[in-house]
Amino acid sequence: MLDMKIIIEGEIAVPVEPVTLRHFIDGGWCDSVDGAVSERVSPSHGVVVSRAAKGGKAEAEAAIAAARRAFDDGRWSRISGRERAKVLLKVADLIERETERLAILETMESGKPIGQSRGEVGGSADLWRYAASLARTVHGDSHDTLGEDMLAMVLKEPIGVVSIITPWNFPFWILGQKLPFALAAGCTCVVKPSEMTPATTALLAELLVEAGLPAGVCNIVLGYGAPVGAVMSEHPLVDMVSFTGSTAVGKMISATASGTLKKVALELGGKNAQVIFPDADLEDAADAVTFGVHFNVGQCCNSSSRVIVHDDIAEAFTARVVELSRHVAFGNPLNPATQVGAIVTPEHQRKIDSYVQEAAAAGAQVELGGNPLDVEGLGPQFYQPTIVTNLTPDMAIAREEVFGPVLSVLTFRTMEEALALVNDSAYGLSAGVWSRDVHTCLAFARGAGAGTVWTNTWMDGFPEVAFGGMRQSGQGRENGRYGFEEFLEVKSVVMRVGRTRAPWVNAP
Structure with missing residues (x-):
């Protein structure tokens, strides 16, 4: 029938009990207010891998409100880059410690080979470390050639509250291309993983708490695109949406987000x-x-x-x-x-x-x-x-x-x-x-x-090198300094030095 190399036996035992996953909002774990849950059955072994709280509008709005408070009071957005980098580096260390646990869950939920899951999860620690380096090196510009009485500065500030929506095929790696860069910039976040592969994202919350990330800075809501993703895309308290997934859904998010003119970054499909x-x-x-x-x-x-x-x-x-x-x-x-x-x-x-x-x-x-x-x-x-x-x-x-x-x-x-x-x-x-x-x-x-x-190579990627598409493959970039700057706003500050300006109105 088939002239192919087929492997049936496995060296890792199939997990016996499904993992229970809950929302992570404002520094704490919670179930859905209506008690709804969803189960993920392994595509490769036919067993229930995870049982997750199934969020709705209430959970999405609570997470957005928590992220807004955390951004506005400055508990993360106004601390030093050094302090933010310290937390991100700790998260990277914890990811490496938990790689095997996370990789097994990812394999069971997605069906991808365990070797590829290990590479994805463990390799994502490098994204967190690179983002930490950017937290300490971000800078603007100064213009001191505008005349002896003028000085201008261009500042780079965090854009605000970011909704991050990730797909099922590389749930932990793609989250690593977004979340640490947004955090390095000083943003606060609401994250929704795919309902098909929620486990590794939900369990990341444990590592964020252990690393010392303040409550409300990263919130994780489990559930489906409708209604959770829709609320995250249209809510007026959200300043930016970063989405990876299909081109069709990316177009829907752009249309939804246009109501408040929030920034949208999209990494979509390809026919490479x-x-x-x-x-x-x-x-x-x-x-x-x-x-x-x-x-x-x-x-x-x-x-x-x-x-x-x-x-x-x-x-x-x-x-x-x-x-x-x-x-x-x-x-x-x-x-x-x-x-x-x-x-x-x-x-x-x-x-x-x-x-x-x-x-x-x-x-x-x-x-x-x-x-x-x-x-x-x-x-x-x-x-x-x-x-x-x-x-x-x-x-x-x-x-x-x-x-x-x-x-x-x-x-x-x-x-x-x-x-x-x-x-x-x-x-x-x-x-x-x-x-x-x-x-x-x-x-x-x-x-x-x-x-x-x-x-003369294919799919070699590095945290330092920008990634993203043209045409209907998306807009914006991830990774590298270009990906980091997606999460920054540019503000110009123009100052007059001394009282040297001639009056506009000549009055007695």
Whole structure:
């Protein structure tokens, strides 16, 4: 049936009891006022992983009010950068201490392999440490060339109360790209994780308290986009919304937030391409393409779900990617050897499959995979690593975000044709080029309409380097100094030194 490496047994025991999660508001934990709860069933093991309080309008408004009080009274916004950095550094240490506990819960809720969860959770500590460094180094400007009687300063101040809404696919890492940077700037926050993967965010509250973060500075409300996310997006006491998720929801948030003209930062979808020139190191490129499409089960905004290969090497290169994909370890996410785990929900699995079946019906060739898979002992929420060729650029599978382990293969002959294919998309998140010729790489980097361009690598990211998209992949940036400054307002202060200004009104 399948010529793939399937892993069924796991080295980590499935947690017996679900973890109980509560809202964290104004420094304390609480249930929903109506007692509502939601359960998350593991997509890979079919057991209840977490039982979370299900918030509503009351909890969202209470969290916003707490964040507003905490910002306005200055308990966080007006303390020194040194004091804020001290707390953030402590949080980073605590994250590293709790990595295994958090990673297991993330794997069970999301279905991603435990090795990837460990990397995500443990690696996020570096985001907190980098944000701490920014807390101490933020500065404005001074202008002392305006004349001997004038002095002007440009100050950078925290924007205020920030609503942070995060997705299910990288719940802890994406939170790390937002929350520590907002806190470093002096903002206060209300956080809503996805209802599908709430555990790691909810448990972060314990670490924030242990690190000494004052009450009300970070509040966590569990629940669904409606009503919690909607309240967080439209409330007049919120100054900014930072959202990561689908482009469709991002548009809704922008529309909702427009009622109060609050700032909106969005990191949305992508249809990212790697372009392979004939002079590339083809073995390295094939490995990177295989990684780029199958990492996190393809449920990644940065997934390289398109590969655009030069005609001269397309057949051989595709064959190599197919062969490598057969050897990707596929199955039980709790086994450290697993590289591709479960699909997050049955509904999403059906959506992935519909793209493949529609393409096949239109004449595309499925070179590998192409079907859901019921893994013995684990269940039906798995999708085979899939590679599709003989496509035309207008097919949905080649243009839309599939968000699964599905690679679309297109071909080109010239740089101009390659760039036209890359840029013929509503998205503009990331792109990649493989060539030994630096001139080819630079020409591609200049021509590609994407927020990040990788050359001879894929998905290497660093806290220092800004991340974000163009067009319908979003607005604003995360990480680096550019991401930090999203949470700052600029204020100009103009001062006259001494009484040197001639009077405007001549009166006796």
